[in-house]
Amino acid sequence: MTLAPDKTELVRLSGVTKRFGGGLPALDAVSGPILGGEITGLVGPDGAGKTTLIRLMTGLMLPDSGTVEVLGFDTAKNPAAIQASIGYMPQRFGLYEDLSVEENLNLYADLRGLPKDERAATFDELLTFTDLKRFTGRLAGKLSGGMKQKLGLACALLKKPRLLLLDEPGVGVDPISRRELWKMVENLTREGIGVVWSTAYLDEAEACDAVLLLNQGKLLFPANRRK
Ligand SMILES: Nc1ncnc2c1ncn2[C@@H]1O[C@H](COP(=O)(O)OP(=O)(O)OP(=O)(O)O)[C@@H](O)[C@H]1O
Ligand SMILES: [Mg+2]
Numbered sequence: 001m002t003l004a005p006d007k008t009e010l011v012r013l014s015g016v017t018k019r020f021g022g023g024l025p026a027l028d029a030v031s032g033p034i035l036g037g038e039i040t041g042l043v044g045p046d047g048a049g050k051t052t053l054i055r056l057m058t059g060l061m062l063p064d065s066g067t068v069e070v071l072g073f074d075t076a077k078n079p080a081a082i083q084a085s086i087g088y089m090p091q092r093f094g095l096y097e098d099l100s101v102e103e104n105l106n107l108y109a110d111l112r113g114l115p116k117d118e119r120a121a122t123f124d125e126l127l128t129f130t131d132l133k134r135f136t137g138r139l140a141g142k143l144s145g146g147m148k149q150k151l152g153l154a155c156a157l158l159k160k161p162r163l164l165l166l167d168e169p170g171v172g173v174d175p176i177s178r179r180e181l182w183k184m185v186e187n188l189t190r191e192g193i194g195v196v197w198s199t200a201y202l203d204e205a206e207a208c209d210a211v212l213l214l215n216q217g218k219l220l221f222p223a224n225r226r227k
Contacts (some may be wrong), residue, residue, distance in 0.1 A: 007035045010163045010194040011057060015066035018052055018217075026052045028217040029066065034196060034210075036162065037189050041208030042198035048214040050198040051091055054165050057196070058088050071162060087156035091167040091198075093148045094155070097141030101132055101151055104140050108155040126154040129184065146177025153184065164188065164195045170204055182207065 011034035018027040027049045034040050042050050055061040056068050059079030068075045070082045095104050105123050114122060127133045130150040135143065140151060149169050156164060164185065170178045182204075185195045189209075197208065205211055213221040 007037050008192075009033045010036045010071060012069040013053075013066070014069075016053070016056060016063045016068055017065045018049075018056065018061070018063050025064075025217050027056070027063070027214075030212075030214070030217075030219045031066075032212060032219065032222045034163075034194055034212075036194040037192045038209035039185060039189055039195045039197055039207075041205045041211045042196055042214065043200070043202075043205040043208075043211055044214035045200055047216070048200075049217045050214060051167055052217075053212075053214070054088070054167050054196065054198060057163075057165055058086065059083060084159070085162050087159070087161035087164045089149075089152045089156045089164075089166045089169060091171075093140075093152055095140040095148060095151060098139060100137050100139055101127075101143070102136045104151060104155060105158070109158055112159045114158050122158060126157055129157075130154045131180070144174070144177070145172035146174055146181070149173050149177070149181055150184070153181065157188075162193060164193055166195065166197050168198050168200070170197075170199055170201060 013030050013032050016027055016030040017025055019025045030053065042053060044050055056063055056075065057070055059075035059082045062076050071085055073081045075082060096107065099107065109119055127136060130153060132147065132150055132154065135147065140148065143151065169181055173181065189195055197204065199205060211221055212219060
């Protein structure tokens with residue numbers, strides 16, 4: 001397969017299997033690539049294994065068998081190198097509701113080790129990008145669902161990731177904000193960033209450049225490419 005120059009392979013899944021206790025595995029021998037410069041939809045109903053696959057790509061959890069390679073590193077061998085270069089937005093807002101928008105950004109900047117002298121410019125750029133400038137002092141708990149996701153996105157982008165993992169970013173978000181959020185990540189793909197957008201909604205899946213369709217841990221469509 002020949003790839004356009006900006007569509008480098010960012011993730012390689014090879015026979016990825018993960019079990020939690022008995023019963024069906026949460027992921028069952030999932031293989032496939034995820035490319036940069038596009039939005040990959042990780043699509044499936046509740047319990048399909050979307051969150052598990054995203055957690056495996058962060059290196060915060062390891063597969064029972066198979067390998068997950070992200071940015072050329074095996075998550076089992078070098079998770080720190082991966083974690084330094086990815087952005088991750090968990091399924092439920094990973095925000096502190098009793099802190100303001102700016103305080104959340106500062107907290108994540110501390111966690112990600114963003115130097116103090118880079119913060120003002122980075123926050124300014126991200127607050128402009130997510131259109132949250134008017135709400136800098138507002139408590140995160142007082143934001144709408146859409147604004148919470150935009151703040152979550154800003155926090156995930158603090159260290160300019162090459163791969164952005166978004167776990168059901170469209171849930172709890174009104175249709176207009178969902179569209180705005182989509183446009184924002186679409187702009188990121190133009191810079192070559194790879195975006196994984198997990199969803200149970202088929203309309204979101206249709207808008208993706210590539211789709212990984214999961215059901216009960218099995219990959220039903222390895223790579224449903226439109227272009
Ligand atoms: N920490 C865990 N302990 C036990 N079982 C788990 C754990 N995490 C996930 N599972 C199980 O693994 C399967 C896949 O779950 P996962 O959360 O990855 O699905 P999902 O596609 O993200 O679903 P949802 O749309 O509900 O978020 C489910 O059967 C779930 O119950
Ligand atoms: Mg989930």
